[in-house]
Amino acid sequence: MIVNPEREAANQQVIKIFKQAQPVVVDIKPAREVIPGLTEDMILHAGPPINWERMCGPMKGAVLGALVYEGRAANLEAAAALADRGEVRLEPNHDHSAVGPMAGVTSPSMPVWVIEDRANNTTAYCNLNEGPGRTLRYGANGPEVIAGLHWMKEVLAPRLREAILRRGGLPIFPLIREALTMGDECHSRNKAALSLLLQALLPNILSTNLSSLEIKEIYTFMIGRDYFFLNLTMAACKAAWLAAESIPHTSIITALARNGVEFGIRLQGQWFAAQSPVVNGHYFPEFTAADANLDIGDSAITEASGLGGFASGGAPAVTGFIGGTPEELMAANYEMYDITVTESNHFALPILGNRGTPTGIDVLKVLETGIAPFVTTGIAHRLPGIGQVGAGRVRAPMACFQKAVELL
Amino acid sequence: MIVNPEREAANQQVIKIFKQAQPVVVDIKPAREVIPGLTEDMILHAGPPINWERMCGPMKGAVLGALVYEGRAANLEAAAALADRGEVRLEPNHDHSAVGPMAGVTSPSMPVWVIEDRANNTTAYCNLNEGPGRTLRYGANGPEVIAGLHWMKEVLAPRLREAILRRGGLPIFPLIREALTMGDECHSRNKAALSLLLQALLPNILSTNLSSLEIKEIYTFMIGRDYFFLNLTMAACKAAWLAAESIPHTSIITALARNGVEFGIRLQGQWFAAQSPVVNGHYFPEFTAADANLDIGDSAITEASGLGGFASGGAPAVTGFIGGTPEELMAANYEMYDITVTESNHFALPILGNRGTPTGIDVLKVLETGIAPFVTTGIAHRLPGIGQVGAGRVRAPMACFQKAVELL
Numbered sequence: 002m003i004v005n006p007e008r009e010a011a012n013q014q015v016i017k018i019f020k021q022a023q024p025v026v027v028d029i030k031p032a033r034e035v036i037p038g039l040t041e042d043m044i045l046h047a048g049p050p051i052n053w054e055r056m057c058g059p060m061k062g063a064v065l066g067a068l069v070y071e072g073r074a075a076n077l078e079a080a081a082a083l084a085d086r087g088e089v090r091l092e093p094n095h096d097h098s099a100v101g102p103m104a105g106v107t108s109p110s111m112p113v114w115v116i117e118d119r120a121n122n123t124t125a126y127c128n129l130n131e132g133p134g135r136t137l138r139y140g141a142n143g144p145e146v147i148a149g150l151h152w153m154k155e156v157l158a159p160r161l162r163e164a165i166l167r168r169g170g171l172p173i174f175p176l177i178r179e180a181l182t183m184g185d186e187c188h189s190r191n192k193a194a195l196s197l198l199l200q201a202l203l204p205n206i207l208s209t210n211l212s213s214l215e216i217k218e219i220y221t222f223m224i225g226r227d228y229f230f231l232n233l234t235m236a237a238c239k240a241a242w243l244a245a246e247s248i249p250h251t252s253i254i255t256a257l258a259r260n261g262v263e264f265g266i267r268l269q270g271q272w273f274a275a276q277s278p279v280v281n282g283h284y285f286p287e288f289t290a291a292d293a294n295l296d297i298g299d300s301a302i303t304e305a306s307g308l309g310g311f312a313s314g315g316a317p318a319v320t321g322f323i324g325g326t327p328e329e330l331m332a333a334n335y336e337m338y339d340i341t342v343t344e345s346n347h348f349a350l351p352i353l354g355n356r357g358t359p360t361g362i363d364v365l366k367v368l369e370t371g372i373a374p375f376v377t378t379g380i381a382h383r384l385p386g387i388g389q390v391g392a393g394r395v396r397a398p399m400a401c402f403q404k405a406v407e408l409l
Numbered sequence: 410m411i412v413n414p415e416r417e418a419a420n421q422q423v424i425k426i427f428k429q430a431q432p433v434v435v436d437i438k439p440a441r442e443v444i445p446g447l448t449e450d451m452i453l454h455a456g457p458p459i460n461w462e463r464m465c466g467p468m469k470g471a472v473l474g475a476l477v478y479e480g481r482a483a484n485l486e487a488a489a490a491l492a493d494r495g496e497v498r499l500e501p502n503h504d505h506s507a508v509g510p511m512a513g514v515t516s517p518s519m520p521v522w523v524i525e526d527r528a529n530n531t532t533a534y535c536n537l538n539e540g541p542g543r544t545l546r547y548g549a550n551g552p553e554v555i556a557g558l559h560w561m562k563e564v565l566a567p568r569l570r571e572a573i574l575r576r577g578g579l580p581i582f583p584l585i586r587e588a589l590t591m592g593d594e595c596h597s598r599n600k601a602a603l604s605l606l607l608q609a610l611l612p613n614i615l616s617t618n619l620s621s622l623e624i625k626e627i628y629t630f631m632i633g634r635d636y637f638f639l640n641l642t643m644a645a646c647k648a649a650w651l652a653a654e655s656i657p658h659t660s661i662i663t664a665l666a667r668n669g670v671e672f673g674i675r676l677q678g679q680w681f682a683a684q685s686p687v688v689n690g691h692y693f694p695e696f697t698a699a700d701a702n703l704d705i706g707d708s709a710i711t712e713a714s715g716l717g718g719f720a721s722g723g724a725p726a727v728t729g730f731i732g733g734t735p736e737e738l739m740a741a742n743y744e745m746y747d748i749t750v751t752e753s754n755h756f757a758l759p760i761l762g763n764r765g766t767p768t769g770i771d772v773l774k775v776l777e778t779g780i781a782p783f784v785t786t787g788i789a790h791r792l793p794g795i796g797q798v799g800a801g802r803v804r805a806p807m808a809c810f811q812k813a814v815e816l817l
Contacts, residue, residue, distance in 0.1 A: 182726035183591040183601050184759070193591050196604040200632050203611075207625035217615035224608050315725075317759035318590035327760050351592070351725035352735050352760075 008409065011250035012342055016361050018248075019306070020346050021120045022241030025170040026233055029129070029162040031154075033109035036097050036126050040109075043090040044068070047105025047299045048260025049272040050093055053084045057261035059140025059294050062385025063104035064089065066142025070150050071108050077142060095258055095267060098243060099126040100235040100299040102228070103138035103381055103389075104261070111150070112158035116173065116236040123243040127236035129153050132226035135388035138298075139381045160219050164205040171201055173237035174347045177308065180230075181358075182351050186316035187234050188300060188309025189323050189377035189392055194230040199223060231300060238306040246270035252409055253342060253361045256305050257374060257397055261297035261381070266401045268364060268408060275400030282380050282393035283324030292390045294383040301376045301397075307345040307358035310375035310394070311337045315350035323377050323392045333375040333394075334359075340366040340374065364409065367402045416817065419658035420750055424769050426656075427714070428754050429528045430649030433578040434641055437537070437570040439562075441517035444505050444534050448517075451498040452476070455513025455707045456668025457680040458501055461492045465669035467548025467702050470793025471512035472497065474550025478558050479516050485550060503666055503675060506651060507534040508643040508707040510636070511546035511789055511797075512669070519558070520566035524581065524644040531651040535644035537561050540634035543796035546706075547789045568627050572613040579609055581645035582755045585716065588638075589766075590759050594724035595642050596708060596717025597731050597785035597800055602638040607631060643707060646714040654678035660817055661750060661769045664713050665782060665805055669705035669789070674809045676772060676816060683808030690788050690801035691732030700798045702791040709784045709805075715753040715766035718783035718802070719745045723758035731785050731800045741783040741802075742767075748774040748782065772817065775810045 032039055039045065044067055046060055056064070065080040068089065074080035083089055094101045101107050113126040131149055135141040165171065176197045177185075183193030199220070206216055223229050242255035247270055256267040265274040277295035284290065303309040313319060314334030317327035331352075337359040338344075344357030362374055373396035380391045440447055447453065452475055454468055464472070473488040476497065482488035491497055502509045509515050521534040539557055543549040573579065584605045585593075591601030607628070614624055631637050650663035655678055664675040673682040685703035692698065711717040721727060722742030725735035739760075745767035746752075752765030770782055781804035788799045 193601060193604070196601070196608060200604060200607070203632075204625055204629050207621040207628065209621075211621070213615045213617075213619070213621060213624070216621070217612055220615065221612050224611075317723075320759070326762065351728070354734065 007250045008252055011248050012253050012363070015245040015248050015251045015253045016343050018121055018245045019241050019360065022118045023120050023172055024116045024118045024174060024237035024240040025172045026114055026165060027117050027170045028115040028165060029112050029158050030115055031109070032107055032111045032113045032126065032128070035113065035115055036099055036107070038097050040090065042088065043092060045092055045094045045097055045099060045101065045105070045107040046260060047094060047101050047103065047297060048258045049263050049265030049274040051091070051260045051262055053089065053091060055262055057294050057297065058384045059297065059381035060104040060106070060261050062140035062142045063106040063137050064091070065385065066137045066146055067106045067108040069142070070147050071110055094299055095256060098124065098239065100239045100302055101128055101138065102130065102231055102235065102300045103298040103379060104140055105299045106137060110154065112154050114233055114236050116233070116240045118240040121241070121244040123240045125236045125240035125243055127232040129158060130226065130229045130232045133228065133389060139388040140385050141388040142386055157219050157222060160211055160215060163209045163211070164202045167208055168202065168205040173233050176201065177234060178348055181312055181315055181348055184316050184318050186309055186312040186319055186377060188231065188303040189379065190316050190319040191227040191230040194234070195223065195227045198230055198233070234308065235300055235302055238302045241306065252364045254305060254364060254405070257301035257376065258299045259296045259301065261294050264296060264398050264401060266397065266405055268405045271408065273401050273405035275398040275404065278395050278398055280378060280380050280393040280395045281324070282391045283322065284391035288382070288390035292382050294381045296378060296395050297381055298378065301378065304374055304376050305362055307348050307360035309377050310334070312348060312350060312358045313377055315352045319377065323394055325394055336372050337375060339370050340372050364402050364405045368406055373397045373399055415658045416660055419656050420661050423653040423656050423659045423661045424751050426529055426653045427649050427768065430526045431528050431580055432524045432526045432582060432645035432648040433580045434522055434573060435525050435578040436523040436573060437520050437566050438523055439517070440515055440519045440521045440534065440536070443521065443523055444507055444515070446505050448498065450496065451500060453500055453502045453505055453507060453509065453513070453515040454668060455502060455509050455511065455705060456666045457671050457673030457682040459499070459668045459670055461497065461499060463670055465702050465705065466792045467705065467789035468512040468514070468669050470548035470550045471514040471545050472499070473793065474545045474554055475514045475516040477550070478555050479518055502707055503664060506532065506647065508647045508710055509536055509546065510538065510639060510643065510708045511706040511787060512548055513707045514545060518562065520562050522641055522644050524641070524648045526648040529649070529652040531648050533644045533648035533651055535640040537566060538634065538637045538640045541636065541797060547796040548793050549796040550794055565627050565630060568619055568623060571617045571619070572610045575616055576610065576613040581641050584609065585642060586756055589720055589723055589756055592724050592726050594717055594720040594727055594785060596639065596711040597787065598724050598727040599635040599638040602642070603631065603635045606638055606641070639708060642716065643710055646710045649714065660772045662713060662772060664707070665709035665784065666707045667704045667709065669702050672704060672806050672809060674805065674813060676813045679816065681809050681813035683806040683812065686803050686806055688786060688788050688801040688803045689732070690799045691730065692799035696790070696798035700790050702789045704786060704803050705789055706786065708786065712782055712784050713770055715756050715768035717785050718742070720756060720758060720766045721785055723760045727785065731802055733802055744780050745783060747778050748780050772810050772813045776814055781805045781807055
C-alpha cells in the first residue's frame, strides 16, 4: 500500500472520532419529533437507497405493515396501492442519522431510542426491538404484529422512558464491554447485554410511580427478547461514527448495511453497493435455505465497530444460533485484524487477554488482503408477511470495496 | 489401575446419583428449623473438623461474630471467653447436610437456602451471601458486619422467601448451565448466574405485595454482589452428592472442603485431611501474600461437581479476579478430564463444543496421574476481623488422596 499523507491524516481523524465517542441513551421519543428530515409521508428502511419496485419481500412486508400501523392505510391491500402509486417516500435510515435491524423500517410515530454522543456532538436513533420470530423487521405484518407495535408505543416506551429520564442517561459502550466478557458478541448474541441493561435500569424503574404489575408487564416483555439490546448497540455505533462520515480522503468505512437486495458500505458518507449475498444459514426447524432472503439490515454497523463477527471469538455459544464452530469464529475474528487499522479502546475480549477488538475497516486493506468483513446475522423469509427463518454467517461482497476504492 | 468390580459398581452408582440430581431452591428458613442436628449451642464451620484452639484467624473471627449476632455474647471479648471455656460446640457444615463459603460459619438463627433434590430425596442448606470485602465469612466481625447479618435476616430473607414460595421452587443446575455459556465458572465468577437468578425471580418478586421501594432495597443489595449466587450453587452441589456419601467402596470424592488449617476431601462420607495449601493469589491493592490465610471454605465442592477450576476454560474473564491467563485456565481445565470418571450431563462449555465438564474426581486417578484438582478461590486475611484480601488459584494437596486411598 502506498502511503498517502492526506489519507493517513484523515484515517487518524476518523479513528479519533470513534475512540473518543461515549454514546449515551438519553431518551425515547416519537421518530417524527427527533429524526432529522423524517417527513410524514416518509418511511425509512435499512441499507442503501432502493425504490419500492426493487425492494425484497420482507422489506415490502414491513413497509406495508408500517403504513397500516401509521393509519395511512386501512389494510395491507390499501397500503400496497399507496406504495404502488408512489405516495410513500422511501429513504435509508443511514441518511437520517438512524439505523434499523433487518428491514429496518422506521415510521414517524414509532418510538425511537435517542443516543447522544457529546464527545462528537452527534445524536443517532433506532426504533425499539420487537423480539424474535414474527415481527415487522422480519417482514411480518399481520394484526398481531401491528398490535404489538401499538403496545410498544403506548405501554412500553413511556414506562421505559420514565426510567431513562430518571436515570439521566445510560452510557452504552461500557455495557457492551461488560457483555463481551459474558459471551455476547453483541450482534447475534445479546443475552448478557440485555441482562446488564435491565439490571442498570431496574432501580430507576422501581423509583417511578409505576405499580409493580405495570413494571412486571414491561419487564417480562423484555426478558427473553435478547435482541432488545441490539437496537441500542446499533444506534450507539451510528452516533459514534456519525461525525466521521464527513471526513474526506479517509479509506475507513463507517457502516456495512444491507437492504435485502444490495449490500452497501459507507465511505465518506457515500454509499457503495453490490448484490447482497446469500447467508450461510442455520435454520429454524420448519425452514430451509430456500426460504431465505438475501442478507438484510443495518445491524452490521456492529461489525464496522469491532463487534459481531469482529468479536465472535469470545462468543462460542453464539454457534448454537448462527451455526459454525467456536474455532471457525475465532479464526474469522483473527482475520479481521488484517483489514482494520486499529484495536478498540471501547471493546476487548478476555479470551485474547483483553486485546481490543479489530476496529476501522480499511477499504484498501480489504482489497489488498482479499479478506472480506465477517458478519453474524439474522435471516428473514424472502416473502413478505412471514418473519425470521434462522441466523447465520456471511461475508461482505468484495464488489462494494472495488467500487469504493474509486473514490480514493 | 486394577479393575475392581465392587468399586466400579459403586462408582457407577455415585455418578448415577449426581447425574440424576435436579436440585431446586424451595425455601429460605432459619438454620435451627431445618439443618439436621444443629443445636442451640452449636456453630457450624467450613472444612473438616477442627477445635477452637486450632482454628485459623478468619474462622475464629467469624465464630466470635456469630456468637454476638446470636446474642450469646454481648461483645467479641465475651464471645472469646465463651469459646475459650469450651461452651461452643463446633462441627463441620458438611456433617449436617450443609455448606458455607470461606469460614462457612452457620449459626442457628441465620436464614439458609433450602435446596431439595427430589430425584435423590435429599435436602441441603447454605446461608445467604453477604457480598465481598468485610464480611463474616472472611472473618470480619465489626458492628457493621453484625448489623448486615441482622438486615439479611429481617429484611432480605423474608422478601426473597416470598418470591421463592410464590414461584414454587427454582431449579439451580439449569441456571448454572446457562451461566457457563456467559463466562462464569460458578465458583470465583458468578456474574451471569446472579443476573439469571434475578431475572428468574423478579417477576415473582413483582407479584408479591411488596412496594417498589421494598423491592428496590433488596434488588440493589443483590446486584453487584455476584457471589450471592455461589451459596445456591454450593448447596445444590451438596444436595446432588449427599446420597452418594453413603455408598461404600466408591473411589469418587463428593467434596473438597477447607477449614483454613486443613484441606479435606470427602470419600464415602469420611474426611481425609492434610495441611491446607497457600493460594497462588491475586491481591487487592492494599494487601500482599503476607496477609493471606491458607486456603479456606466449603466452596470447592463446586470443583468436585465440574465447576470452578473444572469449568474455568470457559471463563477467561475470571483471570481479572484470580490472576493467571486464559491459556493456563484452559490447560488446567483439560487436565481435570484425566482425574475424573465422566463428563457432566448438567454442565457444558461452549468453547469445547458443549463438551460436558470433567466430573467425579477419582482418588485413584489423582494418585495415578499425580494431577491434583485445580481450584479457583477467594483469599481471607489471616487475622480475625479484617476480611477478603484477594482471590487466586490453588491445587488440592496430594496428601489428602494418599490418606484416602487406604480406605479403598
